[in-house]
Amino acid sequence: MTPLISLKSIRKTFTSGEVPVHALKDVSLDIEAGDFVAIIGQSGSGKSTLMTILGCLDRPTSGQYLLDGEDVSDFSPDELAERRRRMFGFVFQSYNLVPTASAEENVEIPAIYAGLPAEARRERAGALLERLGLGDRLDHLPNQLSGGQQQRVSIARALMNGGQIILADEPTGALDSRSGRDVLATLRQMHAEGHTVIIITHAPELAESADRVIEIRDGQIVADRRLRPLPRANPKGPEAIGAEAASAVVADVFEAVRMSMRALRANLFRTVLTLLGIVIGVSSVVAMLAIGNGAQQSVLSRIAAMGSDLLIVRPNMANFRGGDGGSIVSLVPSDADAILELPNVAFAVPEMSSTLTVRAGNRDTQTTVNGTVPQFPAAKSWEVGAGSFLNTEDMTSYAPVAVIGQTVADTLFPDGGTALGQYILIKNIPFQVIGVMAKKGATAGGQDQDDTVLVPLSTGNLRLFGARNVRSITVQVKDDSAINVTQDQIQALLDDRHKRQDTQITNMAAIRETFTETSNVLKIFLGSIAAISLVVGGIGVMNIMLVSVTERTREIGIRMATGARARDILTQFIVEALVVSALGGLIGIALGLSIGGVAQLFGVPVSFAPGPVILAFGSAFLTGLVFGYLPARNASRLQPAVALASV
Known part of the structure; x- marks a missing residue:
């Protein structure tokens, strides 16, 4: 029969500095299926090195290793992991249990990488622990178990996938005599x-309990004695479980997330510090962009309320050189009439304003008194809330009538009475209130637009302002796609009428476009600041993951010994980084929305949109993926034997 294990001229050499250390020297050995073998030797004899090679935890420097007739010397790491998962079960002197996992979860580990469904894993792990007398310790952590109980958990784990070959490294070395006898009896029963x-x-009395004793000294086999005959049937032991699922690309993602959460809970304070960077970055993105969007929409809505198809004509005082100190008249009402004759002009509304004191009864207020024309509501997109607006007859008859803003109405008539029909005094001249404008709100600069009184321009110039000019002309165009052409035509008309360029025109559409561009740049700037926070958080994730890999090197070795492939370890640590980032992202989104909500309570314009939230969470997730990859790759490249030997 073909031996289950066959070593031919195996050598293993380590380098200590520049000095080579020959741990194994030309070792040849055959082990039959169903045998019970003890390999005995003193410390430094090479027996542990031989065990790591037998268990496919390490590769020989030279020689041939046939496992069930297959030469494993040139197997890929994943192929070696498959053999460990399918054929081997390890029982270590120091138990090598994952400290943050319960007894049941420790036993389940090999079956995770064999692809066994979760329910079947739990059922089998529970049955094995019950069989070994630990049925009432399923949820206990390793530090809650005695040494003998921990070793029995280790044995159950070795049997989880079938354990055709059980490799026990000093299985009783850390136990008292009674626990040692129990473990030895369990191994005999398994055989x-x-x-x-x-x-x-290294204990002769333990070796004598085996059927065959192989003695190794200075890296060479010096004796091979058979104490009891090999069983005739040459049984190969139980079939490996989960073999049909062993080709799964990665272990169950849910299990990876569950293991990640357990590892993060084990170092809660460090996890919180790691989350902090991600939380700050994500909340900054959400809050800053929400406030930025809110401010942009608020200003744009006010510009839109003023009308994006408007041109505002004002005197250009920078071009005046009046040396006598007198007032220079630039715009006059007739300029508005001339502008109205141009094509593409819908309205031309001249205005003159001044800050005056207005009184009603025993109440007074200082407000802006604006002389205007009947087209004012249409040009300004401002409706009358109550009553009526000025008409053409009011203009021609110099009527002493007024339309007031909501703020003036609330100030002068606070008792709930209507202002319509009441008289107000402006410069001690009585004006009858014929209308109240609808509430308009504040401008982008914070100026209250409702704090105003509107009177006929003719009446205002004659009786209030003492002037024949106007301060501005608001022009509304019919086709805003041709607004730039109309602007040039108006400028040319006024230059010709005044024989000089003494006016300037503000294009509201250009202001809207300029503001949009500026606010977009500002949002990018704010987003960049938040992105820097995310990068800092990502670096924190990477640092913590590197520390985690270092601290959990032995755990990585345990997982590899039980059949985890490199990609399983890679997936495990990437998922862990993603869990940290995703958790930080969710907390950051909640915090960012809360900050935005608080800002709204203080009157700050805020606009929440799904885009920035998705962007923030996606960036956090991508940060975890990018910065978690390097530590995960380092973990996946560890050699099982080296990882298990770490302290």
């Missing part, structure tokens, strides 16, 4: 059930 058992020990 009787068909498992091939290989014990590595």
